[in-house]
Amino acid sequence: MSAPREHFSSKLGFILAAAGSAVGIGNIVGFPVNAAKNGGGAFLLMYAIFVFAICLPVMMAEMAIGRKTAKNPVGAYGALAGENSRWRLAGLVSILTPFMIAVFYTVLTIWILIYLVMTLTGNLDYLASTEGFSSIINDPLYLFGAMAGVGGLVAFILKAGVKDGIERAAKVMMPGLFVMLILLVIFVLTLDNAMAGLKFYIIPDIDKITPSVISGALAQAFFSLSLGMGILITYGSYISRETNIPNSAKLVAITDTAVAFIAGLMILPAIFSFNPEVNPDDLSSSSVSMIFVFLPKIFLALQLTVGYFLASAIAAVFFLLVFFAAITSLVSIMEVPVAYLIDEKKQTRKKALSNMFIWGGILAALSTLSFGLVSFLTELTTYGGATKSLFDVIYDMFYDTILPLNGLLICLFVSYRWKKHNLNAELSEGNPGFANTLMAKYVDISLGTFIPVVLVVILVNTVAKIYFGYSMFG
């Protein structure tokens, strides 16, 4: 006999945990930089449209599937489509995806922790120097030390389970994150010249919106809301039947977008007013690591105004904030394969965790070595006209390609297999008036039609561009 399924203790606990998953490096670092490069306010507007018109219905569908079945993604697809259905394959992909995304996300979290420690020990200037980043990310001592720290913390949280681990971590870290973010924004906005950056951020530059920017915005929105990874199916399996799914999903989407927007209010003025020689085009989207090179420079530039000590203190607060955000996200990704092993393979939580951490640890270690330390991993393969490292391959495949694919599968599954009236019935539990809302009508119409079409077009464009170096829309 297995133990009864654990649940979040309250609706707020669930919302905080889901928001904790959604708010991460993607919001605080990825979004502001993307917005800066891709037309400021115009990107913001497009992103917001994607979040509410495309992602929100997918998010509700994931939560509903999870609660209906009270299972991990493989079990959930099996329960709704039949144990021998091919849809179980879609469930398996939703286990593999978070596992692989966890691998590359772990690498980023490791860097953030190293940055935090370096900043706290007075080494912000070294971090911002030309050799700083590359020597740090290629120093095995730092890498493996930080990896042990990140892995240990995530394992500690997950071992305590859904309520005492995931929910409690989110309840501590999320409010902390908000307070730090708001303080930082207030600080940055009161400095001289901040308004120049603010204008750049808010005022739309429509010319910059190209098809590749549009697909970038969609991938960013999917990733940022933690969709297509089975996370919200898994978290949905831990909520009560009284939980109001449509409202929870809206709150999570609003929180996530608000944090991304507010992070932009801090980063953009910092980049453009304190460091006018930074060219936004240098913040290349093709390389995540470039962003990490710029971050310490932004903070170091503050020393002209506030001195080295305060600049370091601000940087430390920022890295701590990102670290919190990253940990609650990592926890949510790792919980998916863990829930799968517990449900389907009947492993104990402890056993499932150690299995995941061994395999995830090996892959994450290999990825951290693919930034120069081991040349075979650094130059693993070539496609789309570029040499790719192991990290790049995982990123291209899972972040850019499989994430929207999983979203597409969810839409098709709900619309044509599980059927929308079942979705509607599930969404109405905990929200009895839902069926008569505009949202219900929108979900009903769009989930099987317009949303999958948009996803297919963007997916095809992404595949052509990444793997074949071919740009479909010029």
Ligand code: PHE
């Ligand atoms: N949504 C998180 C972010 O924006 C990232 C994340 C990815 C979280 C995958 C969970 C799973 O950074």
